[in-house]
Amino acid sequence: xxxxxxxxxxxxxxxxxxxxxxxxxxxxxxxxxxxxxxxxxxxxxxxxxxxxxxxxxxxxxxxxxxxxxxxxxxxxxxxxxxxxxxxxxxxxxxxxxxxxxxxxxxxxxxxxxxxxxxxxxxxxxxxxxxxxxxxxxxx
Amino acid sequence: xxxxxxxxxxxxxxxxxxxxxxxxxxxxxxxxxxxxxxxxxxxxxxxxxxxxxxxxxxxxxxxxxxxxxxxxxxxxxxxxxxxxxxxxxxxxxxxxxxxxxxxxxxxxxxxxxxxxxxxxxxxxxxxxxxxxxxxxxxx
DNA sequence: TTGTTTTAGTCAGATGCTCTGATTAAAGTA
DNA sequence: TACTTTAATCAGAGCATCTGACTAAAACAA
Numbered sequence: 001x002x003x004x005x006x007x008x009x010x011x012x013x014x015x016x017x018x019x020x021x022x023x024x025x026x027x028x029x030x031x032x033x034x035x036x037x038x039x040x041x042x043x044x045x046x047x048x049x050x051x052x053x054x055x056x057x058x059x060x061x062x063x064x065x066x067x068x069x070x071x072x073x074x075x076x077x078x079x080x081x082x083x084x085x086x087x088x089x090x091x092x093x094x095x096x097x098x099x100x101x102x103x104x105x106x107x108x109x110x111x112x113x114x115x116x117x118x119x120x121x122x123x124x125x126x127x128x129x130x131x132x133x134x135x136x137x138x139x
Numbered sequence: 140x141x142x143x144x145x146x147x148x149x150x151x152x153x154x155x156x157x158x159x160x161x162x163x164x165x166x167x168x169x170x171x172x173x174x175x176x177x178x179x180x181x182x183x184x185x186x187x188x189x190x191x192x193x194x195x196x197x198x199x200x201x202x203x204x205x206x207x208x209x210x211x212x213x214x215x216x217x218x219x220x221x222x223x224x225x226x227x228x229x230x231x232x233x234x235x236x237x238x239x240x241x242x243x244x245x246x247x248x249x250x251x252x253x254x255x256x257x258x259x260x261x262x263x264x265x266x267x268x269x270x271x272x273x274x275x276x277x278x
Numbered sequence: 279t280t281g282t283t284t285t286a287g288t289c290a291g292a293t294g295c296t297c298t299g300a301t302t303a304a305a306g307t308a
Numbered sequence: 309t310a311c312t313t314t315a316a317t318c319a320g321a322g323c324a325t326c327t328g329a330c331t332a333a334a335a336c337a338a
Contacts, residue, residue, distance in 0.1 A: 001268070001271075002153075002244065003153065003244075003248065003263075003264060003267070004150055004153030004154055004157065004244070004247075006264070006267040006268065006270075006271060007146050007147075007149050007150035007153065007267065008146075008150040008153075008154070009270075009271055009274050009275045010146050010267070010270045010271070010274045011143055011146035011147040011150050012194075013274040014141075014142065014143030014146065014147075015143055015147070018143065030323075030324090032323080032324060032325090046286075046287090047286070047287065048285080048286060048287080055151075056324085056325070056326090057325075057326065057327085058286080058287065058288085059287095059288080059289090059325080059326070059327085060324065060325050060326075062287070062288070063323095063324075063325080064324080067323095079286090082285090082286080082333080082334075083286095083332085083333050083334075084285065084286045084287070084332065084333045084334065085285090085286055085287075085333090086286085086287080105141065105142075105143070108143075109142065111273070112270060112273070115269060115270070115272070115273050116266055116269045116270060120262070120265065120266045120269065121266070123259070123262040123263070123266060124142075124262070124263060124266040124267070124270075125142060125145065126259065127255055127259045127260070127262060127263040127266075128142070128145040128146060128149070128263070129140070129145065130254065130255045130259065131145075131148075131149045131251060131254070131255060131263075132140075132145060132148055132149070133254070134250070134251070134254050135148050135149045135152040136148045169294080169295090171294080171295060171296090185315075185316095186315070186316065186317095187314085187315060187316080195295085195296070195297090196296075196297065196298085197315080197316070197317085198296080198297075198298085198316095198317080198318090199295065199296050199297075201316070201317065202294095202295075202296080203295085218315090221304080221305075221314090221315075222303080222304050222305075222315095223302095223303065223304040223305070223314070223315045223316070224304090224314090224315050224316075225315085225316080
């Protein structure tokens with residue numbers, strides 16, 4: 001079986017379940033918004049960086065940040081080091097979603113480990129981290 | 140690092156590169172169309188089955204099959220066993236894309252094996268196949 | 279300093295993919 | 309036969325994404 005599909009299936013499982021958990025906890029956010037939100041750093045991140053990290057155009061990132069801003073999950077503040085730029089920052093309200101997402105992620109990992117064993121989980125993670133070195137465009 | 144993201148990055152790499160190779164070979168097809176096309180079986184597949192396999196609604200599958208039909212990559216024939224249904228079949232023209240996709244897949248796997256080693260590739264595949272047992276909704 | 283080029287972001291417009299809800303026709307069932 | 313389920317389509321809508329054009333600030337070159 002095609003390794004692309006083998007990778008895709010569990011990755012979608014993770015995405016779907018984490019989003020479902022966050023939505024169930026009362027956060028109204030879409031998959032696309034979440035992908036952008038996930039990439040916002042501690043001290044704020046520029047739109048251009050978000051676009052690169054999420055693999056979308058600046059326009060798309062801007063569109064999604066507009067929506068996130070409208071519902072109060074991010075805010076835009078001026079970048080003190082560059083008059084053209086603004087920093088996107090996660091609000092306290094949105095930060096409350098983090099533990100929800102982490103808990104679901106831990107649950108998924110536990111289920112997987114239960115099924116394939118601790119050893120194989122370790123091998124899986126090791127192989128994926130190394131693959132990231134050659135497939136991740138953001139590092 | 141989040142294992143969902145670790146899985147997603149190489150899976151996207153595979154999808155992007157295979158699509159790019161197929162498009163470069165002169166086939167005009169989109170990612171969404173390709174995902175449906177990939178699921179059409181040897182002797183034809185019903186729209187409903189395609190929708191399930193590709194994780195989309197029947198309407199979406201129908202929309203994509205319409206486009207694929209328009210450019211001549213699939214055809215719809217009556218299902219002899221059920222008057223309501225029709226079978227979607229891949230045309231000879233579209234079948235020519237298969238070796239192109241396979242060649243690119245082989246190239247990717249070779250690159251990965253070069254980077255992480257044969258042993259880890261084997262472990263990766265084994266772990267993913269086992270994970271498929273609990274995460275793949277179509278088996 | 280002034281002029282040119284690059285960079286950060288936005289505006290406008292279009293397309294593509296996906297969904298929900300309603301409908302038609304055939305098949306299966308009581 | 310009458311009812312229910314299934315396969316597919318029609319109609320309408322929303323979201324995500326893109327390309328191209330633009331503005332303003334910053335960086336750089338002469």
